[in-house]
Amino acid sequence: MGHFTTWHNFLSMGGYAMYVWPAYGVVMFVLLLGGLSSVRRLRHALRDIKRFNEIKRRQHADKT
Amino acid sequence: MWSFVYKAGSPKTCYRFAVLLEPWLLALMLIAFAYGLFAGLVSAPVDYQQGDAYRIIFIHVPAAVMSLMVYTVMTSAVIMHFVWKIKVADIIAKVSAPVGAAFTLLTLVTGSLWGRPTWGTFWIWDARLTSELILLFMYCGIMGIRSAIPDSVLAARASGLLVLLGAVNLPIVHYSVNWWHTLHQGATILKFAKPSIAPSMLYPLLAMLMAYLFYYMWVLLLNTRYELLLRERQTRWVKTLLSGGD
Numbered sequence: 001m002g003h004f005t006t007w008h009n010f011l012s013m014g015g016y017a018m019y020v021w022p023a024y025g026v027v028m029f030v031l032l033l034g035g036l037s038s039v040r041r042l043r044h045a046l047r048d049i050k051r052f053n054e055i056k057r058r059q060h061a062d063k064t
Numbered sequence: 065m066w067s068f069v070y071k072a073g074s075p076k077t078c079y080r081f082a083v084l085l086e087p088w089l090l091a092l093m094l095i096a097f098a099y100g101l102f103a104g105l106v107s108a109p110v111d112y113q114q115g116d117a118y119r120i121i122f123i124h125v126p127a128a129v130m131s132l133m134v135y136t137v138m139t140s141a142v143i144m145h146f147v148w149k150i151k152v153a154d155i156i157a158k159v160s161a162p163v164g165a166a167f168t169l170l171t172l173v174t175g176s177l178w179g180r181p182t183w184g185t186f187w188i189w190d191a192r193l194t195s196e197l198i199l200l201f202m203y204c205g206i207m208g209i210r211s212a213i214p215d216s217v218l219a220a221r222a223s224g225l226l227v228l229l230g231a232v233n234l235p236i237v238h239y240s241v242n243w244w245h246t247l248h249q250g251a252t253i254l255k256f257a258k259p260s261i262a263p264s265m266l267y268p269l270l271a272m273l274m275a276y277l278f279y280y281m282w283v284l285l286l287n288t289r290y291e292l293l294l295r296e297r298q299t300r301w302v303k304t305l306l307s308g309g310d
Contacts, residue, residue: 014116023177027123027170038286045290049297050306
């Protein structure tokens, strides 16, 4: 499986570590950032709308 | 037929569809990434000319494919919104732009990191590179014009027009390697012939493309749900959705 025999071998990427790892790093960083921020934004929106509806319902209940 | 289209395009149906699909897309994406990264970085043999620097192909080429595919989806969504006034189509156009911009940026960054050891330069005004850079500017302009106009109807129309205008660039990016014989190499996979790449390198490449594709669909659904909630928060379906249980 593969031609890398040691961890050091793998990490040095045949001398191209300074190009391969930053390239993979930036891809993973950008995709992770995009995914996590989308999840967070949706969760916050769900929570805020829920809270808003709850407050309105309570105000309505107080009046009647 | 038409009642089905309107029902499928209704915000409530789309929201429920997104909730149902999201966990599957997330799982498929993680599996594709796990296989693609392992096969690309570990299993695939070393290239006899480029050494291990060629491994950037597994993240670069799929990103480039996605940068064009997302724009194509966005263009179709704009046409659907303009012709049939489907609200969800406008949302898809809106939330696709940042993902497309991200893939375009990643194409340029990874390409540049690949170009340095193989071509000897991070950047050159090659036809493919230049047209891809223009694609990035198009995405930025499309997002910028939408956020700059406060009226949402006008904003959708203006950014939609820019999307259609920028679609001219798509064939230019794709065929640039054939029309101008500059530095960037020709097509390896997206052509009407057998792909000119060994299977041990083709499979990780396809896995990464699938991973990116699932990622795009997953983020698209998350952000579509967000936009739907925001635009429809006063409607009854959102209120009933959020009042019961979770």
